[in-house]
Amino acid sequence: MAHDTTVQTAGHDEHHHESPVVFGFWVYLMTDCIIFGSLFAVFAVLHNQVNGGPSGRDLFEYKGLAEETALLLISSITYGFGMIAAHKNEISKVIMWLGVTFLLGLGFVGLELSEFAHMIHEGNGPDRSAFLSSFFTLVSTHGLHVTCGLIWIVTLIVQLMGTTEIPERMMSKLTCLSLFWHFLDIVWICVFTYVYLASMI
Amino acid sequence: MSDLHTSPSGESHGSVSSYIIGFVLAVILTVVAFGVVMSHSLSPSGTLTALAVLAFVQVLVHLHYFLHMGSGSEQRWNNMCFFFAVGFVVILIIGTMFIMNNTAMHMMSR
Incomplete structure (x- = not known):
């Protein structure tokens, strides 16, 4: 697995592995998966420990949850369109789709922050009960990941500006971000199912 | 595919x-x-x-x-990492829920 993957091989090698950069990033994502797994385990243990405070049923609203979910789902497909454009070397389209993805992700983080601000303002911050501590830890870890993804998107947009073709190295970066972004969407599926909807039954 | x-x-x-x-x-x-x-x-x-x-x-x-x-051969290592991580997470979550529930029962905290 040599590191100089800048030269695109035209033929299909029978044993041509994907870039080691992308594989390394995949391994990182799997460790991230274990972090989220532990936070879900903590939430599963503590979600009934409300200490006389509000439970999920009292706090969560369908509207905000549906909006956040919709934004993240749509941002997944817009990033996918960006990747397709990248494979076709259409840089202006890549920048456009990355921009759309950025705005959708920003909307998600904004909605989440206003939800948190509202809860803390009403005295239901992470210090209220074990349930809320685990809730804030889990959901804000996801939100923090999305925020990192947003910074990464901006970085790639800046790097792509003014270039005329996408080198292999750039393609690796875009592929890694694609894995990261879609991975966060999968984590959000588990969050809205097990944290929000399961508490609202 | x-x-x-x-x-x-x-x-x-x-x-x-x-x-x-x-x-x-x-x-x-x-x-x-x-x-x-x-x-x-x-x-x-x-x-x-x-x-x-x-x-x-x-x-x-x-x-x-x-x-x-x-399931392509070029993805074998990705898939191995993935299934290891999933297995790890399943043991982590089910194990945690089991042992914490068991502790709570014995301490009669619920």
Whole structure:
């Protein structure tokens, strides 16, 4: 697995592995998966420990949850369109789709922050009960990941500006971000199912 | 996998149609999950089971259509890492829930 993957091989090698950069990033994502797994385990243990405070049923609203979910789902497909454009070397389209993805992700983080601000303002911050501590830890870890993804998107947009073709190295970066972004969407599926909807039954 | 084509570097990436299929499936599964909870048409345990199944299917949809996981030989190491991590997480979550529940029972805290 040599590191100089800048030269695109035209033929299909029978044993041509994907870039080691992308594989390394995949391994990182799997460790991230274990972090989220532990936070879900903590939430599963503590979600009934409300200490006389509000439970999920009292706090969560369908509207905000549906909006956040919709934004993240749509941002997944817009990033996918960006990747397709990248494979076709259409840089202006890549920048456009990355921009759309950025705005959708920003909307998600904004909605989440206003939800948190509202809860803390009403005295239901992470210090209220074990349930809320685990809730804030889990959901804000996801939100923090999305925020990192947003910074990464901006970085790639800046790097792509003014270039005329996408080198292999750039393609690796875009592929890694694609894995990261879609991975966060999968984590959000588990969050809205097990944290929000399961508490609202 | 016929809807996924492979780039020269060996990474499969989706086409517009595969992304749209994945997106439509994901939207349907999400809307059904919301609908099941909002309509209160099932018993609480039935609703929870339905949610778990829907989430599981939706994760599979995302893995296939968005993360392009497949069974190709070039993805063997990715898949091995993935199944190791999933196995680890399953043991972690079920083990934690079991042992903490057991502790709570013995300490009569619930």
